[in-house]
Amino acid sequence: MTASIEALLRQLPSSTEFASATAPFTGEPLPDVPQTGTESVAAAALACRAAQPGWAARPVRDRQRVLARFARLLVDDHDRLCDLMQWETGKARVHAAIEVQGVVSVARHYAARGGAYLGERRALGAVPGLVGARVGYRPKGLVGVIAPWNYPLFLAVGDVVPALLAGNAVLSKADSQAPLTLLHARHLAVRAGVPEAVWQVVAGPGSRLGPALIDEVDHLSFTGSTATGRDIARRCADRLIGASLELGGKNPMIVCADADLRAAARGAVQAAFSNAGQMCIGIERIYVHEKVFDGFRDELIRRTARLRLGAGYDYDVDMGSLTSRRQLDLTRSHVADALAKGATVATGGRARPDLGPFFHEPTVLTGVTAEMAVYAEETFGPVVSLYRVTSEAEAIRLANEGDYGLSASVWTRDLRRGRRIAAQVVAGAVNVNDGYLSAIASLGAPMGGMRTSGTGRRHGREGIVRYTEPQTVTTQRIATAYPDRFRGPLLRAMNAGTRALLAIRHRP
Structure with a gap:
């Protein structure tokens, strides 16, 4: 079932230009990858x-069956996919x-629910x-x-x-760091x-x-930085095509005075250091009520310091490389900027070249202030800042600072x-008693960002109808609903009826 690296690369358009990335675990070069020229992009789009029309003409149930088979093949090739992801990105096996x-x-x-999401529906007629x-819903x-x-x-x-x-x-652009993972997935889809x-x-x-x-x-789905997203949005606007953009985040966590501190600290470690912190929905700042600040800080430090770092291809590593x-x-x-301006490292804080060229310890900072880069800029690494707050209102206010609004976390024993x-946090998704x-993972619900964290949503109904053009079709039981002969009396009667309905419905 698995394909060789050479076979995977043959899925790309042929080229005389090649480039390679660096394997994070070792610093050695990854395989040379053919670089697609702009003329080949046009040729691929033409193909x-x-x-596409033949694919769209197939019944939705046929396409659902294809996706179900794809899911089974992904499961069957689980180990190969994990190997490729670790080789290309340096993530721990558990995260792969x-x-x-x-x-x-x-x-x-989508194999199970896609047909319902795309099904024709009735709407209220005139x-x-x-x-x-x-x-x-017609495909884009x-x-x-x-x-x-x-x-x-x-x-x-x-x-x-x-x-x-x-x-x-679909025309996908493979990221230059990790093309083989995507190409292997396409191989399985075929x-x-x-x-x-x-x-x-x-x-x-x-x-x-x-x-x-x-x-x-005809539509672009992009995940990446806010700066690049702005440029993409402008280019899409020039062509009057839609764009789904999931962009940056500086995601907050709020720990209330009644939170289960052990659970909250465990959730914070997962949300801040999974994938070495290289996660758009990961937590980078934590606001803790002063009544439980010391206890939470100590538990967070203890759990962070216990994380096992390494470049292994098995499950005994907790965090991999950047x-x-x-x-x-x-x-x-x-x-370094935070320390130079007065912050303190509670745990971690160092690069670990002894483990690999791009390793860095999971790091907890305290005493972070607004003039430090880490305060508001997305780090996208294994660093989290801890803040003491005096009230729920203060925590919400600080959580809503900045321009982002992607994800957030709240910890309390009181679900209400x-x-x-x-409901008061500006974020596209808020997890109560979970980090991220x-x-x-709630695939029936939409996921995406507010403010500069993006536009559009993935998952759920919203995640598939974004790729369609809704089309309304109306039918009338007689040739015309408004005969010219009775146009004046009919419109006067409609106006009088509307006035009466408004008077009844809006009576003080």
């Missing part, structure tokens, strides 16, 4: 468009395995009983997907799955029954391929209080 399970769950969810209205046509290196399976493939089920063709021309992959620098891809597609020199440098600069706080996983 997608030629194949969770990622595989995540995309399997997405495929299974004149009930006389005018009928139905809403159907060609969907572009640009996903980042940190989750090269869940984000890249998870956004492709609903696009395919909706009847679209084995499951997705026509090769319907889902195609190109590889190369985003600065070159991003604009070329946007020029070809993925690149750039991420290591950014993490180190945020910590948790929901009340959640509950919302992203």
